[in-house]
Amino acid sequence: MNRNAKLPETEEGTILFNTDPIVIRHHYEIDYIHSYAQDSPFFAGLAKKKLLGSKCEACGHIYATPRGHCMECGAATRWFELPQRGRVHTFTTCHFGSEAFLKETPFTLILVEFDGVDTLFMSRLIGVEPDEARIGMPVRARFVRNCKFRPTDVYFVPE
Amino acid sequence: MRPVYMISGGITKFAKAHPDKDFRLMVKEAFDYAMDDVPGLSRDLIDGSVCSYFSDHFTRQLKAGAMVQDYLGLCPMPSRRIEGGGATGGLCLQAAWEAVASGRMEVCIAFGFETMSRVNTWKGNEFIAHASDTNFDYPVGGFYTGYYAMMVHRHMHEFGTTVEQMARVAIKNHRNALFNPYAQSPAGLSIADVRSSPMVSTPLTILDCCQMSDGAAVAILASEAAAERLCNRPVRITGVGCGTDAMRMADRPHGRVILLPHESEEDYRDLKYPGVHSFRGGRTAAKLAYRMAGITNPVEELDFVELHDAYTSSEIQTYEDLGLCRYGKGGLFVDQGCPFMPDIDYGSDAPARGERCLPVNPSGGLLACGHPVGATGLMQAVFAFWQLQDTVGKHMGNETLRVRGAKRGLIHSHAGTGTYITVTILERA
Numbered sequence: 001m002n003r004n005a006k007l008p009e010t011e012e013g014t015i016l017f018n019t020d021p022i023v024i025r026h027h028y029e030i031d032y033i034h035s036y037a038q039d040s041p042f043f044a045g046l047a048k049k050k051l052l053g054s055k056c057e058a059c060g061h062i063y064a065t066p067r068g069h070c071m072e073c074g075a076a077t078r079w080f081e082l083p084q085r086g087r088v089h090t091f092t093t094c095h096f097g098s099e100a101f102l103k104e105t106p107f108t109l110i111l112v113e114f115d116g117v118d119t120l121f122m123s124r125l126i127g128v129e130p131d132e133a134r135i136g137m138p139v140r141a142r143f144v145r146n147c148k149f150r151p152t153d154v155y156f157v158p159e
Numbered sequence: 160m161r162p163v164y165m166i167s168g169g170i171t172k173f174a175k176a177h178p179d180k181d182f183r184l185m186v187k188e189a190f191d192y193a194m195d196d197v198p199g200l201s202r203d204l205i206d207g208s209v210c211s212y213f214s215d216h217f218t219r220q221l222k223a224g225a226m227v228q229d230y231l232g233l234c235p236m237p238s239r240r241i242e243g244g245g246a247t248g249g250l251c252l253q254a255a256w257e258a259v260a261s262g263r264m265e266v267c268i269a270f271g272f273e274t275m276s277r278v279n280t281w282k283g284n285e286f287i288a289h290a291s292d293t294n295f296d297y298p299v300g301g302f303y304t305g306y307y308a309m310m311v312h313r314h315m316h317e318f319g320t321t322v323e324q325m326a327r328v329a330i331k332n333h334r335n336a337l338f339n340p341y342a343q344s345p346a347g348l349s350i351a352d353v354r355s356s357p358m359v360s361t362p363l364t365i366l367d368c369c370q371m372s373d374g375a376a377v378a379i380l381a382s383e384a385a386a387e388r389l390c391n392r393p394v395r396i397t398g399v400g401c402g403t404d405a406m407r408m409a410d411r412p413h414g415r416v417i418l419l420p421h422e423s424e425e426d427y428r429d430l431k432y433p434g435v436h437s438f439r440g441g442r443t444a445a446k447l448a449y450r451m452a453g454i455t456n457p458v459e460e461l462d463f464v465e466l467h468d469a470y471t472s473s474e475i476q477t478y479e480d481l482g483l484c485r486y487g488k489g490g491l492f493v494d495q496g497c498p499f500m501p502d503i504d505y506g507s508d509a510p511a512r513g514e515r516c517l518p519v520n521p522s523g524g525l526l527a528c529g530h531p532v533g534a535t536g537l538m539q540a541v542f543a544f545w546q547l548q549d550t551v552g553k554h555m556g557n558e559t560l561r562v563r564g565a566k567r568g569l570i571h572s573h574a575g576t577g578t579y580i581t582v583t584i585l586e587r588a
Contacts, residue, residue, distance in 0.1 A: 092308035098285035
């Protein structure tokens with residue numbers, strides 16, 4: 001036993017915002033080992049400049065945003081290639097946003113509708129001024145060359 | 160199932176930041192207020208609690224409910240946490256209702272809180288956006304105001320809803336809040352004020368959106384026997400309903416309207432439903448709650464509504480889901496003056512009041528009271544309880560927001576882009 005045991009002192013301090021009450025900065029960050037699991041073929045498709053959706057062969061429901069099992073009947077879906085031309089179903093231009101995207105503002109979000117497909121696909125629209133976006137506007141998919149395996153590897157431009 | 164009553168409620172003043180109080184102390188204040196209002200209720204008569212808070216990220220503490228439970232002195236009674244995004248408070252109230260209705264508890268405490276000031280606003284928006292699909296939605300520019308802005312653009316396209324109608328909702332709720340001492344952002348506004356405030360996501364300006372808040376709320380529910388013993392003016396919960404929809408807005412179907420008793424197929428021959436303009440989860444919750452409470456024509460049979468107006472646009476969308484007007488007529492419902500308080504002067508931009516009057520968000524709603532997520536649905540229960548007890552004057556210090564003769568009210572709690580929604584009907588016993 002050492003009755004004179006002592007912790008070593010450090011030179012790290014604490015960022016203090018206020019003293020009454022005491023408000024300090026607390027830092028916290030995470031790197032996940034995230035698996036796209038059954039959604040993976042969609043992201044692989046982006047690297048090949050393909051937009052993949054899901055088709056339910058049991059009930060015929062067709063999804064623009066993929067899902068492994070049908071939301072209507074529960075059957076397993078199969079992958080199919082979506083058309084790369086669609087229309088703006090709705091839109092907004094974000095002048096503020098989550099912290100992660102603040103530096104990208106203003107950006108325009110759209111939901112894209114495709115002929116013969118029952119559901120929509122969320123994406124970014126570029127190449128238009130904020131006041132030029134319109135519901136029903138024909139749009140075309142483009143893909144980044146250096147794939148990042150994120151949904152933003154595809155984006156839309158006006159036809 | 161047996162009858163369930165609300166016998167007391169308490170809330171803290173909602174504020175942008177309460178750095179002097181952590182979540183335990185905020186709940187304690189609301190709890191003590193509620194306990195003081197039913198002097199006959201001692202701690203040994205409480206059978207357990209249900210806890211409501213949305214985000215471990217905001218709290219910087221997992222299992223925070225356990226810390227509130229011990230701070231309130233409720234250990235070792237049963238408790239659990241309920242979580243369902245923005246509807247967390249409404250779901251919590253219904254969980255407490257289940258505990259009493261089932262006979263498991265005689266007296267159950269529903270407590271809720273959120274401390275959103277612990278990060279900056281844009282980090283907070285990032286947390287909230289993680290309550291959207293993190294594979295397909297969040298990375299594209301996840302931002303709830305953006306999602307709601309896309310919805311309302313579609314609502315405007317389908318039905319002709321206008322930004323002026325939305326601004327009138329902001330005028331109404333902020334003006335009501337001038338008389339609510341618990342509200343975070345009371346104000347007298349004009350349409351020009353709303354439209355010239357900073358644009359967040361077209362067409363929603365910052366005054367079309369609720370703010371982040373620190374706050375807590377408590378509701379105490381009891382069986383009939385306990386309510387009779389403890390409270391001279393209990394309020395009965397006569398209807399509960401809950402509905403859901405797909406997490407991703409993009410997955411919403413375009414099918415047939417779910418009809419309420421006072422509607423017919425003829426009303427909606429060409430409408431594709433719910434699309435992204437309507438909430439079938441809200442319609443489902445209303446349908447279930449109306450059936451249980453025996454309501455067949457809500458606008459005639461309700462005396463007031465406290466609904467989840469996270470955005471001016473979602474208040475208009477929700478009028479329609481609740482069947483206060485037909486789908487597509489939410490903007491007109493505002494322009495006819497229906498949801499305004501009959502005796503408050505809202506300024507020159509307010510519509511003329513017509514014959515029909517059904518005050519919506521007399522408290523000021525989320526837009527003006529604030530939205531400390533886990534507390535919000537319980538805040539609505541507390542305000543509704545005071546209305547039905549006819550104790551608004553006692554608790555708010557003035558009678559301006561009192562809905563005279565109120566016998567039946569509806570509260571509505573809403574998560575995500577409509578993923579979980581609850582509707583609860585309360586009635587004067």
